[in-house]
């Protein structure tokens with residue numbers, strides 16, 4: 001909510017309320033702001049104007065929902081910002097809380113900016129697929145210089161007031177009442193010349209070698225954008241500011257803004273913005289929901305197991321200011337784990353700079369290491385993060401059930417195991433919940449939260465609150481093998497391997513997937529994670545290894561197609577990066593640079609010959625469709641079963657945990673843009689060609705949606721007979 005205060009001889013004389021935040025009044029409030037400014041200019045008793053927010057918040061910018069509305073029309077913000085700047089009377093912005101996007105652009109039109117010390121500012125339009133289209137790309141570089149402006153505009157990061165002051169984005173930072181400080185400042189400015197304060201008239205601060213700087217910056221922006229248009233177009237708009245007069249730069253900004261607005265990527269990113277918020281409103285199949293469940297406070301937590309996952313989880317808890325007890329099975333493991341955790345925390349502290357003091361991780365009251373389960377008696381929550389081994393997990397949960405207080409929540413970090421079976425080892429199954437962290441756990445934002453048959457709503461609400469405290473995005477899902485993320489991943493990886501059997505190479509498949517926008521293709525990913533992980537799981541399932549019944553056909557299991565290729569690589573000791581060889585070769589064991597491996601190419605040829613597989617050229621379209629559509633198909637099965645309560649859950653999981661390009665909105669959003677009839681037709685075609693691959697058989701729910709006329713994504717769940725979407 002923006003307010004305009006008209007300052008007359010040291011007094012606040014009139015007050016109007018405006019907003020550029022609340023939907024659907026964007027244009028109405030802008031009109032009021034424009035009228036107010038014109039009146040202020042015309043009224044000789046008004047000596048200065050101050051723009052501030054209401055309820056301690058300046059503005060979060062334009063209503064994002066409005067950008068995808070076909071009826072978007074009315075007053076443009078840019079000319080209004082110019083009107084503010086042209087005012088003959090000093091206009092001061094008093095920034096409290098947040099000034100983001102269009103909100104900050106309004107402040108840039110003002111002649112002076114004063115901010116509260118706790119305020120945060122930024123131009124986050126790039127994160128929703130746009131650029132600061134209210135002349136912000138032209139004013140900001142004139143104010144703070146090209147490098148700093150490019151950084152803020154192409155990353156969209158929010159900065160604290162203290163940093164804004166250093167950059168020259170604000171003129172003053174105050175700890176007291178910002179509005180009062182703004183009025184004081186406005187009074188001081190009455191009668192002073194305003195020309196030097198009009199940013200549109202200022203020249204761009206020159207750099208010794210602007211051209212070289214810009215070409216280097218462009219390379220960096222492109223590399224980070226990985227196919228997302230907005231950062232590059234943000235760059236182009238700022239570049240225009242360095243080359244053209246203000247008015248021409250504004251015209252260029254508008255052109256680029258319109259390209260982004262209609263690019264499709266902006267819709268995907270804006271969908272992702274709301275999807276992330278929608279998943280906070282969780283529901284379960286039995287009808288429990290965020291509305292009625294209360295999270296319990298976590299005053300102290302414990303982590304069991306200090307392997308890679310446990311170390312990251314301890315680090316996340318410490319960063320969330322939750323005192324932690326970390327437990328290992330013996331002193332040797334404990335010492336190794338302690339060293340690794342301390343190293344992680346020290347690195348985090350370095351990144352945090354001055355704020356690192358708050359971590360206080362050398363204090364035993366904040367972080368304690370033990371091998372004694374008795375140390376877990378008074379914790380409010382335990383996260384078990386030992387190996388993926390059901391017997392071991394059950395043994396630990398049985399122990400916890402006897403030691404922990406009855407109200408303690410017992411979480412298991414698993415990527416696939418049955419939560420109900422783990423819960424059956426305790427006398428409090430309602431306290432047991434799955435928390436699937438992603439590696440590295442202190443970096444990855446996703447937390448899959450899995451409820452079992454007996455999990456209480458309070459346990460779900462507490463896990464969601466914990467995710468928020470750790471600055472993660474929690475997504476509540478039901479209990480099934482692989483939950484949501486890995487269950488959808490399975491057919492995708494399976495198709496990738498089948499494509500190798502039929503004629504592709506790992507580097508061809510990875511390239512197609514990476515060109516689509518994934519951070520990393522399936523084979524590079526598998527080399528990174530370690531091929532032995534899946535091998536162990538397949539051996540456990542009796543799909544390979546000693547327990548495989550004699551006479552089992554090499555390329556078939558339970559009547560379905562199976563590829564033994566990954567097993568054969570593991571038998572050769574090729575576990576991926578850790579052994580220096582996997583689907584690729586690396587410079588050494590532990591090396592990171594994947595190079596295509598001629599050994600693997602001839603191994604694949606021999607394999608095809610042995611199994612008399614006719615090799616063919618597989619084009620990019622087929623690679624992409626078979627990998628992605630099989631993953632999407634599983635998503636429809638998951639929705640039909642009610643394992644997730646809406647497509648946005650699947651999308652948030654894929655964007656935050658599996659490297660799905662955010663500018664493509666997630667797999668289910670992508671399906672909606674491709675069109676469900678096309679996805680169905682393609683799956684039918686591939687399924688006919690591969691009848692022994694059930695994962696390619698179109699989901700009944702997908703067929704139902706196509707028969708219902710391909711409804712928009714937000715209406716899908718009303719066709720499922722299951723729960724409804726939150727969007």
Ligand SMILES: CCC/C=C/C(=O)SCCNC(=O)CCNC(=O)[C@H](O)C(C)(C)COP(=O)([O-])OP(=O)([O-])OC[C@H]1O[C@@H](n2cnc3c(N)ncnc32)[C@H](O)[C@@H]1OP(=O)([O-])[O-]
Nearest residue numbers: 060061062063064065077100101102103124125133134277
């Ligand atoms: C010509 C160009 C002119 C200008 C362009 C722009 O300004 S582009 C815009 C540039 N601005 C941005 O990109 C800022 C985007 N916003 C943010 O970064 C954060 O929301 C926050 C930092 C403002 C508050 O974080 P927080 O963790 O305290 O709270 P929270 O995140 O949970 O949000 C609470 C509720 O508010 C909702 N909502 C929030 N903002 C908007 C919005 N602009 N619109 C609509 N809705 C918005 C949000 O959906 C949620 O609704 P729900 O689920 O309760 O129904």
